[in-house]
Amino acid sequence: MPDHDLALRSTRIVTPEGERPGAVLVADGQIVEVVHPGDAPLDAEDLGDLAIMAGFVDSHVHINDPGRTHWEGFETATHAAAVAGITTLVDMPLNCLPPTISTEALSAKLAATDGRLHVDVAFWGGIVPGSEPGIEELHRAGVMGFKVFTCDSGVPEYGSFAPEQLPGVLARTAPLGVPLIVHAEDPTTLAAAARLVDPRADPRAYGTWLASRPPEAEDRAVAALIDGVRTTGARVHVLHLSAASALPLLATARAEGLPITVETCPNYLTLAAEAIADGATDHKCAPPIRDRANQDRLWRALADGTIDAVVSDHSPSSAEDKHLEDGDIMAAWGGISSMQLGPALIWTTAQRRGFGLAELSRWMAAGPARVAGLRHKGHLAPGMEADLVVFDPEAGWSVDAAALHHRHPISPYHGRAVTGAVRRTYLRGTCIMRDGELLETATGRPRRRDEV
Ligand SMILES: [Zn+2]
Incomplete structure (x- = not known):
């Protein structure tokens, strides 16, 4: 029996490979062994039928700190994450000011985290036209990869690259071995669609x-991206895929062995266009939530592995920017706030569709960790950091937006019945959350690529 400072036993230890009874042994913040129930140490705490799983990883979160902390911030975002059992966030490089496109901006961001992280946070860097000369230095400073847009980003300080410019960017990131993560919508197609919208249409x-x-x-942006990967060999990750019509292209590219990964979000998997009321600006995100048939195809792609990860794309704004008062969807900020609800939303629907906790863990822990290059996160196995959740898969509850820990109580899921409650969250072996209450504060750390 290895030395340990924490031992948890349950009939349901969950890994992406499956579930089994046993005990998890932790020492110095790391998982040292997963043993059979008969080999559980006497001091193991018995959690009965509550599941023990790897902490969830959310590799797509806009924390907006520093600079737009009236939208969100490190303290509120990581508090919400701890309550949801999300033990690692990867912060997006835009909507904060300055955007994380230089080492100076990354330093400003690290300073903003000081004493305010309840879970671990790693960082994506950004590339905008003109910032390319700083890519290598920002890579050395420890970002997990680089984000670009192929269309308008929604904020003026974060420019985009047309799809035909992508090969040039990919050629620069390829030697670094980290992913270029891409908001993939073709600007020409969007402009043509916008021209076709009747100017008298109801906003x-x-x-x-x-x-x-x-x-x-x-479809077009993804096709351009695949061509770029083919010519440069660069790693690429497709962010927040909504259009199921792009899946066949992606499946073919992956079958060819191209280094492309794909994520989608709870918004696309649990909300459907048919049910969105006019004026419901809390449902606006880009790409948009599409119809139910599209949603069914996204679930099938999760099942067959074409989609690697489910992440929140938590992108809040103030109530004013969200146009809650006048319901002007066209003018509202295009981002959905609901990171804290991700695991429960996906578990609720996954269960109904016949999936188990192993899939939940694959899509919301192991998958995002692999996409972001977090080698010691997202997996319940020896040698991994002891980020764990104790999950009650049967507990039902109802979403109250005002009770969420995000800065703004705005959520398209308000009033929704969900199943699955996180009873405890452990970060590197320390229990930081129990039944919705933070037990430890500021235990989180900013993490660099080479040490996580
Ligand atoms: Zn985003």
Whole structure:
């Protein structure tokens, strides 16, 4: 029996490979062994039928800190994460000011985390036109990879690259071995769709927004990206895939062995365009939430492995920027706030569709960790950091937006019935959350690529 400072036993130890009874042994913040129930040490705490799983990893979160902390911030975002059992966040390089496109900006961000992280946070760097000369230095400073847009980013300080410019960017990131993560919608297709939208169309109608962001925009940008990967060999990750029509292209590219990974989000997997009321600006994100048939195809792609990860794309703004008062969807900020709900939303629907906790862990822990290059996160196995959640898969509850820990109580899921509650969250072996309450504060650390 290895030395340990924590031992947890349960009938349901979950790894991406499956579930089994046993005990997890932790020493110095790391998992040292997973043993059979008969070999559990006498001091193991018995959690009965509550599941023990790897902490969830959310590799797509806009924390907006520093600079737009009236939208979100490190303290509020990591508090929400700890309560949801998300033990690692990877922060997006935009919507904060300055955007994380230089080592100076990364230093400003690290300073903003000081004493305010309840879970671990790693960082994506950004590339905008003109910032390319700083890529290598920012890579050395420890970002997990680099983000670009192929269309308007929504904020003026973060420019985009047209799809035909992508090979030039890919040629620069390829030797670094980290992913270029891409918001993939083709700007020409979007502009053409916008011209077709009747200028007298109701700006409060969800259909107006949907018509302005057709699936072909995703298809074309993804196709351009695949061509770029083929010519440069660079690693690429497709962010927040919404259009199921792009899946066959991606499946073919992966079958060819191209280094492409794909994520989608709870918004696309649990909300459907048919049910979105006009004026419901809390449902606006880009690419948009599409119809139920599209949603079914995304679930099938998760099952067959074409989609690697489910992450939140938590992108909040103030109530004012979200146009909650007038319901103007066309004018509202395009981002959904709901990171804290991700695991419960996905578990609720996954269960109904016949999936188990192993899949939940694969999509929301191991998958995002692999995409972001977090080698010691997202997996319940010896040698991994002891980020664990104690999960009650049967507990039902109802979403109250005002009870979430995000800065703004805005959520398209308000009032929704969900199943699955995180009873405890362990970060590197320390229990930081129990039944919704933080037990330890500021235990989180900013993490660099080479040490996580
Ligand atoms: Zn995003």
